[in-house]
Each structure stands twice: as C-alpha cells, then as structure tokens.
Amino acid sequence: MTGLLYALASLGAFALVAGIVLAIAQKVFHIEGDPMVDKLDALLPQTQCGQCGYPGCKPYATAVACGEADVNHCVPGGERTMLQIADLMGVEPKDLEAEPVAPMLAFVREDECIGCTLCIKACPVDAIIGAPKQYHTVIADHCTGCTLCVEPCPVDCIDMLMKPELIEHWSWPLPDTKRAQLGHERREQHAGHG
Amino acid sequence: MPAMVRKLAQRLGMLQHSFVGGVHPNMHKLTADMVIEDVELAPMFVLPMKQHIGEICSPMVNVGDKVLRGQKIARSEGYLSVPVHAPTSGRVVKIEEHAIPHPSGMGLPSIFIESDGDDLSDQSIAPISDWINTDPTLLRERARMCGLAGLGGAVFPTFIKLVQDKRFPIETVVLNGIECEPYLTNDHRLMCEQSDAILEGMAIIRHMVGAASGIIAIEDNKPDAAQKMQQALDARDDMDGVSVVVLPTRYPQGSEKQLIYTLTGREVPAGKLPMHIGVLCQNVGTTKALRDAVVLGKPLTERIVTVSGDALPNPANLRVRIGTPVRTLFARQGLDDFSDIQIVHGGPMMGERLKHPDFPVVKSSTGLLVMSRPAMGAAHKVEQPCIRCGHCSEACPISLVPNLLADQCRSDQFEKAAQYDLFDCIECGACSYVCPSNIPLVHYFRYGKGQLALQRREQAFAEASRKRSEARDARIARENAEKAARRSQVRQTHAPKVETPKVDVPKTDADKAVGETAESKSVESKE
Amino acid sequence: MTEIALILLSSVLVNNFVLTKFLGICPFLGTSSKVETAVGMSFAVMFVMTVASTVSWLVQQYVLIPLELEYLQTIFFILIIAALVQFIEMMIHKTSPVLYQGLGIFLPLITTNCAVLGVAILNVQQEQTFLTSALYGFGAAVGFALVLILFAGLRERIEVAPVPTLFKGSPLALITAGMMSLAFMGFSGLVKF
Numbered sequence: 069m070t071g072l073l074y075a076l077a078s079l080g081a082f083a084l085v086a087g088i089v090l091a092i093a094q095k096v097f098h099i100e101g102d103p104m105v106d107k108l109d110a111l112l113p114q115t116q117c118g119q120c121g122y123p124g125c126k127p128y129a130t131a132v133a134c135g136e137a138d139v140n141h142c143v144p145g146g147e148r149t150m151l152q153i154a155d156l157m158g159v160e161p162k163d164l165e166a167e168p169v170a171p172m173l174a175f176v177r178e179d180e181c182i183g184c185t186l187c188i189k190a191c192p193v194d195a196i197i198g199a200p201k202q203y204h205t206v207i208a209d210h211c212t213g214c215t216l217c218v219e220p221c222p223v224d225c226i227d228m229l230m231k232p233e234l235i236e237h238w239s240w241p242l243p244d245t246k247r248a249q250l251g252h253e254r255r256e257q258h259a260g261h262g
Numbered sequence: 263m264p265a266m267v268r269k270l271a272q273r274l275g276m277l278q279h280s281f282v283g284g285v286h287p288n289m290h291k292l293t294a295d296m297v298i299e300d301v302e303l304a305p306m307f308v309l310p311m312k313q314h315i316g317e318i319c320s321p322m323v324n325v326g327d328k329v330l331r332g333q334k335i336a337r338s339e340g341y342l343s344v345p346v347h348a349p350t351s352g353r354v355v356k357i358e359e360h361a362i363p364h365p366s367g368m369g370l371p372s373i374f375i376e377s378d379g380d381d382l383s384d385q386s387i388a389p390i391s392d393w394i395n396t397d398p399t400l401l402r403e404r405a406r407m408c409g410l411a412g413l414g415g416a417v418f419p420t421f422i423k424l425v426q427d428k429r430f431p432i433e434t435v436v437l438n439g440i441e442c443e444p445y446l447t448n449d450h451r452l453m454c455e456q457s458d459a460i461l462e463g464m465a466i467i468r469h470m471v472g473a474a475s476g477i478i479a480i481e482d483n484k485p486d487a488a489q490k491m492q493q494a495l496d497a498r499d500d501m502d503g504v505s506v507v508v509l510p511t512r513y514p515q516g517s518e519k520q521l522i523y524t525l526t527g528r529e530v531p532a533g534k535l536p537m538h539i540g541v542l543c544q545n546v547g548t549t550k551a552l553r554d555a556v557v558l559g560k561p562l563t564e565r566i567v568t569v570s571g572d573a574l575p576n577p578a579n580l581r582v583r584i585g586t587p588v589r590t591l592f593a594r595q596g597l598d599d600f601s602d603i604q605i606v607h608g609g610p611m612m613g614e615r616l617k618h619p620d621f622p623v624v625k626s627s628t629g630l631l632v633m634s635r636p637a638m639g640a641a642h643k644v645e646q647p648c649i650r651c652g653h654c655s656e657a658c659p660i661s662l663v664p665n666l667l668a669d670q671c672r673s674d675q676f677e678k679a680a681q682y683d684l685f686d687c688i689e690c691g692a693c694s695y696v697c698p699s700n701i702p703l704v705h706y707f708r709y710g711k712g713q714l715a716l717q718r719r720e721q722a723f724a725e726a727s728r729k730r731s732e733a734r735d736a737r738i739a740r741e742n743a744e745k746a747a748r749r750s751q752v753r754q755t756h757a758p759k760v761e762t763p764k765v766d767v768p769k770t771d772a773d774k775a776v777g778e779t780a781e782s783k784s785v786e787s788k789e
Numbered sequence: 790m791t792e793i794a795l796i797l798l799s800s801v802l803v804n805n806f807v808l809t810k811f812l813g814i815c816p817f818l819g820t821s822s823k824v825e826t827a828v829g830m831s832f833a834v835m836f837v838m839t840v841a842s843t844v845s846w847l848v849q850q851y852v853l854i855p856l857e858l859e860y861l862q863t864i865f866f867i868l869i870i871a872a873l874v875q876f877i878e879m880m881i882h883k884t885s886p887v888l889y890q891g892l893g894i895f896l897p898l899i900t901t902n903c904a905v906l907g908v909a910i911l912n913v914q915q916e917q918t919f920l921t922s923a924l925y926g927f928g929a930a931v932g933f934a935l936v937l938i939l940f941a942g943l944r945e946r947i948e949v950a951p952v953p954t955l956f957k958g959s960p961l962a963l964i965t966a967g968m969m970s971l972a973f974m975g976f977s978g979l980v981k982f
Contacts, residue, residue: 086872097883114727193730239712245645669949
C-alpha cells in the first residue's frame with residue numbers, strides 16, 4: 069500500500085514540478101501574433117488583386133498562416149509562389165487553380181477618358197494619377213496588372229496590354245537539350261517531395 | 263604536372279602566383295600577322311542607343327539633321343552611361359528600332375546615318391596636348407564625353423574607373439594585352455602597330471589616377487607584340503616603374519580578376535572592384551582610344567575588329583567605324599552566302615552566337631567570327647549525363663563546382679546555387695570546354711542567373727507595391743477619421759445647445775447624419 | 790580522461806545510435822530533406838538528449854531506487870522527455886518560426902524518438918556514473934546530429950541529380966542511408982573495450 073502511495077506521490081510531485089517549469093517557459097517565450105504572416109506576405113506578389121478570394125495579399129497570408137486557406141490560390145504569383153508558400157509552410161504543393169497569365173499593364177485611352185476618378189479610387193497601389201475632369205493616366209512602372217480598375221470605368225476606356233519585353237530584362241532560356249528539359253520536367257513533377 | 267597537383271601547389275602558394283584552373287584551347291590566331299586595314303565608309307550607319315553596360319542614351323538629333331564625324335548624337339541620361347557619336351558626316355535618315363548583337367535577337371532604338379562621303383570631322387572638342395599639366399577631373403570628363411567604354415568586350419564606361427579616390431588609392435595600373443580568346447588578334451595588332459600611342463595612353467591614365475607602378479601584361483604567344491611594347495617603353499622617358507610582363511598562355515588569363523591575381527598575388531574579393539585593392543586594369547584598345555580622345559580630341563567612333571573564322575574566305579584585322587553594318591564587312595572579306603554558317607560576336611569562348619547577320623558593329627565588337635556549321639556542330643554535341651569526372655572543377659578559374667551548380671540551375675534551385683556562389687561565375691566557358699559529356703554548363707549558369715535576377719526584380723517590385731498599398735490604406739483611414747471628426751464638429755455647431763463634449767458624440771449617429779451624401783458613398787465603395 | 794574520450798568516440802562513431810543501433814530512424818529520414826532543418830533538429834535533439842540523460846539518471850538514483858519504484862522507470866523517463874520537448878518547442882517557436890514550420894510534426898515527435906529514451910535506459914542498464922551518463926547522452930546526440938546533417942547534405946545533392954524516376958525521393962534516400970550505415974559499420978573495432 070505504501071509503495072503505491074509513494075509511486076503516486078512521487079509521480080504527482082514530479083509532474084507538478086515539470087508543469088511549473090513549463091508554465092514559466094510559456095511566459096518567457098510568449099509570442100505576439102503569428103510571425104509566419106509577414107514571411108508569407110513577403111512571398112506574395114502584392115498585386116492586391118483579390119483573385120485569391122481575400123481582399124488583399126496580407127489577408128490571404130494571414131489565412132494561409134492559420135491554415136484556413138490552401139497554398140494554391142495566388143493567381144499572379146503562379147507556380148513559383150505556390151511552391152515557395154508550400155515550402156515555407158512545410159506542406160505538399162498543390163496544382164494551381166487558374167491558368168497562369170502573362171503579366172499585363174493597364175492603359176487608359178486618354179481621348180476617351182471623362183475624368184471621373186473612379187479608377188483612381190479602385191487602384192490598390194495608387195498607380196493611376198489624374199484629377200476630376202482631367203485625363204487620367206497609369207504609371208506603367210507602378211502598375212501591377214491587377215485589372216481592378218477596368219470594371220469601375222463607366223466608359224470602358226481602360227485596356228489591359230501585354231507588358232512590353234525589354235532587352236535589359238531578357239534572360240537566357242534553359243538550354244534546348246533533351247536532358248535539360250527532361251531534368252527540369254522531372255523536377256517539376258516531384259517539386260516539394262521528400 | 264597533373265592538374266590536381268598543380269592546383270594544390272598554387273593554393274599553397276608554392277608556385278609563383280597564378281590563377282587556378284584554366285584551359286588551353288587551340289588558339290586559331292589566323293590573323294596574327296595581318297596588318298590592320300582601314301575599311302571604306304559604308305553608305306549607311308546604324309548607331310544603337312546603348313553600346314555600353316549601364317543606362318540607355320536618348321537621341322539628341324532629329325530626322326533630316328546634318329551631322330559631322332564625332333558629333334554627339336545621343337546624350338547619356340544616367341551616371342553609368344556614355345554618349346554616342348556620329349561615325350562619319352552625313353544626314354540622319356531615321357530613328358527606329360534595329361537589331362543589335364545580342365543573343366535574344368532583340369533590338370534597341372537606333373539612329374540611322376546616311377553617309378555623304380565627305381567624312382568631315384566635328385572640331386568642337388579641342389585636343390589637350392599638355393595633358394600632364396591638366397587637372398585629372400577635366401581629363402575624366404573628356405573620357406566621358408568622348409563615349410569611352412571598355413573595348414575588351416565588357417564595355418564598362420571607362421571614366422568611372424579613372425578616378426582618384428582617397429579611400430582606395432590606385433598603386434598599379436595594369437594594361438591588359440593578354441587577348442586570351444582564340445581567333446582574336448585586334449589587341450595584338452594594335453600593340454604591334456601603335457605601341458607608342460598605347461603607352462602615351464597609359465601615361466595619361468597614370469597621371470589621372472596617380473599610380474606609381476604599371477604593368478603591361480602580354481601572353482607568350484605574342485612575342486612580337488611584347489618586343490614592340492618593350493622597345494616603345496625604352497624609348498619613352500616618362501615610364502618609370504612600368505614593365506612589360508610576359509605570361510604563359512592560358513585561358514582565361516585576360517579576365518580582369520584572374521590577371522590581377524597572376525600579376526600581383528592579390529585577389530579581388532567577391533562583389534568588389536579592382537580599385538578596392540589598389541589596381542586599375544585597362545584594355546590596350548581602350549587605352550589607345552583614351553589617348554586619341556585626350557591628345558587628338560577624337561571621340562570613340564572607330565575600333566579594331568578581328569574578322570575571322572573557318573568559313574570566312576579572307577580573315578583580317580579591320581579598323582571599322584562603329585555603326586558599320588556587318589554585312590558590308592563580310593561582303594568585303596568575300597562572304598555573301600549566309601545559309602550554312604554560324605556568326606559569333608566576340609570570341610568563341612565568351613561571345614554570343616547570333617541568329618542573323620543584320621546588326622551593326624558596336625563598341626563591344628572585338629571580333630566577328632564566321633564558323634561553318636560542321637565546326638560548330640562538333641562543339642555542340644548531344645548532352646550526356648554527368649560522370650562526375652571533376653574536370654570542370656579543375657578548369658574553373660574561380661574554384662566553383664560547375665557540375666553541382668548546373669544541376670541546381672536545371673532543377674530551379676537558384677537560391678541554393680547562389681549560396682554556392684553562382685554570381686561569382688565569370689562565364690568564361692572553361693568548364694563547358696573541358697566537359698567530356700558536352701554539358702552546356704555556362705548556358706545553365708546564364709539561365710540560373712537570369713531567373714534569379716528576375717525573381718529578385720519581382721520581389722523588389724512586390725515590396726514597392728506593398729509599401730504603396732499600405733500607404734494608401736493608411737491615407738484612406740486618415741481621411742475617414744478626418745471626415746468623421748469634421749462631421750461631428752458640424753453637428754456641434756448646428757446644435758449649440760447640446761453641451762456634450764466632442765468625444766461623447768455617438769459615432770453611429772455621426773455616420774448616419776451624413777450617410778446620405780454622395781461623397782461618403784464613394785468613400786465606402788472604395789473600401 | 791581516456792575514459793571520457795573513449796565514451797565520446799564510441800557513442801559518436803562506433804556505436805552510432807542511428808546507423809549501428811538503428812534508433813531514431815524516423816526523424817533521421819523525416820527531417821533530412823534540407824540541411825537547415827537538419828541542423829535545427831540536431832540542436833533540438835542534442836539539448837533534449839543531454840538534459841534527459843542527466844535528469845533521468847538523477848531521478849533513477851535519488852527517487853526510483855530509494856523508493857523501490859524501478860518499475861515506474863519508463864513512465865518517469867517519458868515524463869521528463871515530454872516536458873523537455875515541450876520546452877524546446879516553445880523556444881524554437883519563439884526564436885525561429887521558419888524552423889518551427891519546417892520541423893513540423895517531427896518536433897513534438899522527439900518525445901517518441903526512441904534514441905532519447907534509449908540513451909536514458911542504457912545509462913541505467915550499464916550502471917554509468919552521473920558524469921559518464923551525461924557524456925554518453927551528449928555523445929549519442931552528437932552522433933545523431935553528425936549523421937543527420939551528413940545525410941541531409943547528401944540528399945540535397947541527390948535531389949538535383951538526374952536519377953531514374955523509379956529511385957527519385959524516398960527509395961534513393963533509403964539506399965543512401967543503408968550505404969551510410971555500411972560505412973559506419975567500418976568503425977567497429979576502432980575502440981576495444
């Protein structure tokens with residue numbers, strides 16, 4: 069009988085000590101918010117386009133960090149962003165939902181613009197300048213190609229154009245040898261495994 | 263000595279300083295004994311708006327304008343940029359995009375000048391014969407306004423290097439006459455024929471940077487050039503501390519950092535410039551061009567081009583006006599049929615294979631090679647699996663591990679490749695040259711570098727977008743707060759009898775009071 | 790002094806827990822796909838193993854034996870290890886959130902890492918002193934860290950190498966682990982007890 073008591077008492081006491089130590093540790097290592105959100109947000113293309121179903125990049129990052137959203141919703145980020153997010157979160161990559169699209173730029177046909185400022189209000193990155201009753205124009209270097217300005221325009225004078233290719237931004241393609249392509253495809257199939 | 267032993271001995275400093283690795287390709291210097299020929303004026307010249315590393319120039323002439331040789335036709339916009347000059351007198355006929363020697367086959371805005379055949383020069387830039395008593399900053403400005411860029415092929419704006427910086431005093435000026443690429447002989451011939459002009463250029467550089475010593479580096483496959491330079495050196499009296507050094511031939515000895523290590527035993531740290539270890543390295547062609555700019559007041563409008571290759575009937579060294587269409591050069595050397603050949607711009611190791619011959623000679627055109635397809639085919643066999651022989655690592659002059667880097671680039675692990683110093687690769691091609699499996703290693707590195715640069719650009723853009731988006735959100739929040747505050751004030755003035763302080767006004771009431779106005783609707787719709 | 794060196798050498802190389810005793814295989818395969826993760830895991834296991842082997846020795850000597858409660862050994866040891874793992878988990882979450890994500894489920898699973906419990910029980914069985922049991926725990930952890938990081942380095946290179954699709958991923962990892970094990974078998978006979 070005493071043996072059993074000793075056992076219970078010593079085990080209980082030991083568990084209590086461990087519990088107190090852990091409680092103190094919890095206080096010391098307490099973290100504010102989720103540090104993953106910022107890291108995920110940094111991976112996203114920041115177009116604020118809302119194509120993921122969240123109002124912007126940060127809300128999507130928050131949703132991914134707490135496990136509410138899948139890693140494959142970012143349309144402009146494409147395959148690479150999806151792989152990076154999956155890698156950071158330590159989960160299996162998933163197929164993209166939407167077909168990747170070429171980068172676009174918004175362009176205002178100025179002779180048709182009536183100066184209503186609706187597109188300026190819609191632009192999430194302040195890439196359109198203009199004033200009421202004045203022509204508006206898109207700052208090409210700031211435009212993320214999110215298409216949010218197209219819908220509000222009452223006279224449909226905003227076009228989405230292909231981003232012009234610059235010789236400075238040209239980069240070498242993968243060598244066109246069979247082995248290069250094969251190795252690359254294999255890698256894509258197995259991306260993130262193991 | 264086996265390569266491994268040699269490499270080990272070099273690492274331990276047991277041999278005289280010499281860069282590690284390197285290869286000995288067959289040199290094919292077909293034009294080594296051919297005197298530089300002057301090329302007749304072409305009927306039309308094409309001047310791309312960017313012929314240097316850095317920012318693009320903008321045209322400062324209009325269609326129809328008459329120009330003279332040496333007249334500035336495009337101004338440099340940024341700091342890392344040099345202007346473009348007219349190669350001969352004539353008329354500007356159009357300004358539009360034209361192909362440049364670039365592997366993409368893409369073009370740049372270019373100025374087309376129709377030659378009038380008179381070849382009149384612009385005399386507005388005065389010669390400075392008394393350069394020894396001229397302020398170095400004036401000479402530096404001269405180098406910039408004359409459009410000088412490194413003529414060894416890298417076309418880095420020359421004036422940037424010609425600076426006296428108190429933090430990094432230049433002790434040694436290295437004159438690069440190595441010319442380690444096969445086929446090319448333009449520097450070789452220039453040293454043989456205009457050694458005194460090169461040395462005067464070197465004296466100007468020494469005056470500009472205040473360097474005490476100087477080295478003229480030449481490989482031992484050009485004994486005649488070394489001899490001529492030595493004779494010219496002995497004949498001058500302003501060349502104390504300058505010597506001609508003859509080095510054993512090895513590729514890529516002409517690469518700036520490798521050459522500096524071989525000559526001085528000092529390594530240029532990764533991401534730093536030679537000036538940070540007190541060395542200035544200039545190509546002999548650039549040095550001659552600097553002398554012409556200072557002493558003769560001539561902007562850079564011509565350069566020496568080696569036109570060679572196994573498919574060219576008459577190889578030659580040519581003094582060519584910049585902007586000359588290469589078709590006319592090939593026609594002059596007896597080549598008209600472009601159907602079964604490959605054109606290489608630059609040397610065979612580091613140059614670019616081009617898709618068509620419709621581009622002009624630019625400042626970076628060290629050579630134009632015409633290779634028969636069989637000869638190129640032999641150099642580009644089918645890629646085989648890596649057998650881990652390690653030849654590429656032994657050949658690499660900067661001690662990278664090319665096979666591992668290529669694997670990483672092929673499978674898109676660019677960040678990992680960057681950790682293994684992908685960006686220190688000078689793309690010399692020694693690894694591809696020795697690979698028994700014909701793996702196009704350098705091509706993989708270029709792919710990797712390009713993709714990583716693209717990723718970094720996109721990241722920077724995303725970061726800038728995020729900042730703008732956050733600034734916008736903050737602004738909207740502030741505006742809303744201000745509006746709310748104004749409304750509550752309005753409410754107070756309209757109902758002066760109510761003495762409740764501002765903060766106590768129920769927010770919902772304030773919003774409701776002005777909720778009907780169009781203004782606030784638009785604010786809400788924004789959110 | 791010789792004894793200390795021998796204990797370290799034997800626990801790191803000769804009797805390596807992973808490759809010759811085959812303990813702790815689960816995190817060895819699970820956290821070795823990246824060197825960064827492997828290094829993080831190694832330090833976590835090093836902390837847990839060293840502290841667990843000393844504390845369990847103290848508990849064994851001053852609680853279990855005097856009270857004749859040796860039959861509670863496993864429960865007590867697991868309690869110690871679980872508490873330590875909780876502690877290190879909180880610490881990693883605070884100091885390196887990326888590592889925390891990267892280690893994922895394998896971090897709490899250190900609790901069930903048989904190598905940790907194995908060291909504690911072996912210490913008791915071999916009747917080590919306090920000092921030698923601490924050393925033995927530390928040495929075993931260093932051995933674990935060594936092979937884990939080596940293995941992760943190998944796997945990183947294998948991953949980019951063009952290998953037959955059949956072998957891609959886990960099969961080749963297991964083959965590699967087997968070959969590493971063969972290599973470590975070569976250390977037996979290095980120390981004669």
